[in-house]
Amino acid sequence: xxxxxTPYRSVWLDPDGxxxxxxxxxxxxxALEFPRLxxxxxxxxxxxxxxxxxxxxxxxxxxxxxWLALRADPSDAALTRxxxxxxxxxxxxxxxxxxxxxxxxxxxxxxxxDRADAARAExxxxxxxxxxxxxxxxxxxxxxIEGCARENGRIVNILTHCNAGWLAxxxxxxxxxxxxxxxxxxxxxxxxxxxxxPRNQGASLTAWELARHGISHTVIADNAxxxxxxxxxVDLVITGTDRVTRTGDxxxxxxxxxxxxxAYDNDVPFWVALPSTTxxxxxxxxxxxxxxxERPAAEVTTITGRGMxxxxxxxxxxxxxxxAANPAFDVTPARLISGFITERGRxxxxxxxxVGLFPDHA
Ligand code: MRU
Numbered sequence: 344x345x346x347x348x349t350p351y352r353s354v355w356l357d358p359d360g361x362x363x364x365x366x367x368x369x370x371x372x373x374a375l376e377f378p379r380l381x382x383x384x385x386x387x388x389x390x391x392x393x394x395x396x397x398x399x400x401x402x403x404x405x406x407x408x409x410w411l412a413l414r415a416d417p418s419d420a421a422l423t424r425x426x427x428x429x430x431x432x433x434x435x436x437x438x439x440x441x442x443x444x445x446x447x448x449x450x451x452x453x454x455x456x457d458r459a460d461a462a463r464a465e466x467x468x469x470x471x472x473x474x475x476x477x478x479x480x481x482x483x484x485x486x487x488i489e490g491c492a493r494e495n496g497r498i499v500n501i502l503t504h505c506n507a508g509w510l511a512x513x514x515x516x517x518x519x520x521x522x523x524x525x526x527x528x529x530x531x532x533x534x535x536x537x538x539x540x541p542r543n544q545g546a547s548l549t550a551w552e553l554a555r556h557g558i559s560h561t562v563i564a565d566n567a568x569x570x571x572x573x574x575x576x577v578d579l580v581i582t583g584t585d586r587v588t589r590t591g592d593x594x595x596x597x598x599x600x601x602x603x604x605x606a607y608d609n610d611v612p613f614w615v616a617l618p619s620t621t622x623x624x625x626x627x628x629x630x631x632x633x634x635x636x637e638r639p640a641a642e643v644t645t646i647t648g649r650g651m652x653x654x655x656x657x658x659x660x661x662x663x664x665x666x667a668a669n670p671a672f673d674v675t676p677a678r679l680i681s682g683f684i685t686e687r688g689r690x691x692x693x694x695x696x697x698v699g700l701f702p703d704h705a
Contacts, residue, residue: 344509344516344523346375346555353400354407354470356463361414365409368510372551374653375684383425385414387539390432390439393542397511398585399473399623402438405429406466407465409446413459422447422458434634435594435672436585442469470513476618476686477515484521484616485528485685490577492530498559499525500578502568506548507583507597507616515585517616519549522528525594526558529668534560539596541642541669561687564595565598569605580606580613581684587615587622589704591630591677591692597670615675615692616684620649622697625702629674636671643667 344351357364362381369392370376378387378394386408389395396405412425426447429442449465450458491499505511505674507518515523525532534553539545541557553560563571571577580602586594593599595614606613626632644661661667689695697705 344514344556346582349450351509352470352474353360353397353510353566353633354395354513356407356467363404363411363436364402365389365395366510368396368548369394371510372547373649378389379505380407381411382684383408383428385510386411387428389430389567396544397506398436398438398583399477399512399517399618400510400593401433401436402620403444403470403473403513405439406442406446406469407463409443409450410459410462410466413450413462414500416678417458419451421550422451433636436621437634438585438618438620441620442466444602445469467510473513473618473620474515475606476620477509477512477517477520478566479686480529480616480618481515481520481524482683483686483688486526487523487579487614487628487684487689488521488532489528498531498533500533500535500576502537502571502577502602503549504537504545504580504582504599504602505539506544506552507581508549508552509668510552512582512618517551517618517684519552520582520616521581522558523556526556532558534558535568535577535600536560537565537568537602539598540560540565541638541646544596568602572605572609572611577606577609577611578612582613582615584615584617584621585672586629586633587617587624587683587697588626588632589622589624589628589697590627590629590694591678591680591683592633593675593677593692594629594635595632595675597673600675600679601675603675607679611678612681614681614684615690618686619701621694622701622704628677633672633674635673638669638671640669642667657691
């Protein structure tokens with residue numbers, strides 16, 4: 344997608360051939376910086392500190408992380424250690440473990456001297472496949488927006504939570520891909536952007552990427568969505584996801600479940616967009632089986648922004664004696680979801696729906 348007219352991806356191989364470039368998402372929207380990752384430890388740090396975040400993107404960066412580890416040491420022991428450390432960096436998004444295992448399994452049978460190059464090639468394939476899958480998600484989600492436009496005869500209002508745009512994938516995004524496609528086709532869209540406390544991925548990242556691409560949007564407090572739905576101001580909700588069970592339960596950024604409840608109560612369609620790399624075919628019960636990341640309390644007790652003096656500062660907003668809890672994801676049961684938008688098309692949020700599109704997992 345474009346930043347003020349220039350196309351970017353969220354991760355790419357540096358032309359020096361020995362490192363990976365990312366967009367540091369902890370610095371957005373204040374600064375656009377492209378740090379270089381040259382080691383396994385830097386890759387793990389980037390994922391853990393959320394310099395890169397979003398399920399498909401952390402998978403792609405972790406795949407490159409295996410390459411960086413093997414450049415330093417291509418032994419069996421180093422490969423095993425690197426894979427385990429990358430997978431442990433964040434627990435909820437299943438794309439991370441999927442991508443690491445894919446690169447691991449690809450290079451493990453090779454002679455040591457071939458491993459690093461093979462890992463780099465596989466990581467690049469994973470990144471390219473993610474772009475193609477997200478583009479396809481955009482095409483398959485587009486008819487939902489076209490349908491709303493036809494029905495309403497006015498601008499289509501879409502609510503999204505967190506950031507499931509191109510910054511969360513390698514390009515295009517999941518939830519935002521149909522919106523980018525609609526914009527490309529000249530359909531008038533407006534996006535309600537949940538601010539998404541505590542990390543503010545909506546206010547800081549979704550708003551930034553939509554603005555840079557020229558798409559109409561409004562940031563709202565996380566608590567505003569239900570009210571807007573009650574007053575007919577939301578035509579459609581589209582979110583991304585970090586892990587989907589084979590039965591259609593969805594883990595996504597904390598607060599997604601409450602949006603799904605409000606949408607259900609107000610007959611607003613609630614769609615979830617995902618590449619198949621986000622499906623955990625082993626899990627059946629999202630609430631019991633999906634590990635939910637607990638992040639530092641400081642993300643809740645503080646907030647970061649640009650002060651009136653122009654400096655970016657972090658301030659405490661909770662009394663110093665009050666503890667805080669920070670579960671980073673929640674699970675929306677399949678029954679609240681209108682359907683899934685995948686790279687192979689749309690389907691019901693159910694085992695039959697998913698297996699219908701991906702019969703190799705029957
Ligand atoms: O904690 P984050 O910012 O990594 O969480 C990201 C989300 O919850 C996204 O909605 C999800 O990864 C889908 S991204 C295409």
